[in-house]
C-alpha cells in the first residue's frame with residue numbers, strides 16, 4: 001500500500017523540485033527591479049547638533065568676551081540692538097549646552113546688526129571642527145538671525161573635507177542666557193552620493 005503512494009509522492013516531489021528550479025532560474029534571469037540599483041542614488045541626509053558658547057562683550061567682561069563689537073554708527077554706542085553695529089567672534093563649540101562640556105571646535109565669523117529695528121542680524125560664520133567625527137572639516141553658514149524670535153534658520157552653502165558639497169540649513173535656537181549665551185545649532189544637510 002505504502003509503495004503505491006511512493007511513486008506519486010516522488011513524482012510530486014520531482015515536479016516541485018523542477019518548479020523550484022524553474023522559479024529560481026526565472027528569478028536569476030529576470031531579477032525583479034531593485035530600487036537600490038537605480039542609476040542615480042539619492043543624496044544622503046545628515047543631522048548634527050552642537051552648541052555655540054557666546055560671551056558678549058560688555059562693560060564687565062571684555063577680558064573674556066569672544067563676541068566683540070568692532071565698528072558701528074558714528075555717535076552711537078556699539079550695542080547688540082543698535083543698527084549698524086558690527087561684531088567679530090571666536091566662539092567655543094561644545095557637545096552639550098554646558099560651557100564646560102567637551103569642545104569639538106570653534107565658530108569664527110562676523111555679524112552685523114542690519115535691521116533698523118535692532119533685531120535683525122546678518123551673520124557669516126564657519127564652524128571649524130577639531131575633534132569628534134567631523135574633526136578636520138569645516139561647515140560654512142550664512143543668513144539672518146532674527147533676535148526677536150527664539151529660533152532662526154540659516155543656510156549652509158558648503159563645507160570642506162568630510163563636509164565637501166554639504167548643503168542645507170541650520171536651526172539656531174537660543175537655549176540659555178547665563179553665564180554664556182548658548183545657541184543650540186542643529187545642522188541639517190545633504191551630501192551628494
Ligand SMILES: *[C@@H]1O[C@H](CO)[C@@H](O)[C@H](O)[C@H]1NC(C)=O
Nearest residue numbers: 042043044045046188189190
Ligand atoms: C532629508 O530630510 C528631510 C527632512 O527630514 C526630508 O524632507 C527630505 O526628503 C530628505 N531628503 C532625502 C534625500 O532623504
Ligand SMILES: *[C@@H]1O[C@H](CO)[C@@H](O)[C@H](O)[C@H]1NC(C)=O
Nearest residue numbers: 055057058059060061179180
Ligand atoms: C556682562 O557680562 C557678564 C558676564 O557674562 C554678565 O554677568 C553681566 O550681567 C553682563 N552685564 C550686562 C550689563 O549685560
Ligand SMILES: *[C@@H]1O[C@H](CO)[C@@H](O)[C@H](O)[C@H]1NC(C)=O
Nearest residue numbers: 053054055066092099103180
Ligand atoms: C573656550 O575654551 C577654552 C579652552 O580651549 C577655555 O579656556 C575658555 O574658557 C572657553 N571659553 C568659554 C567662553 O567657555
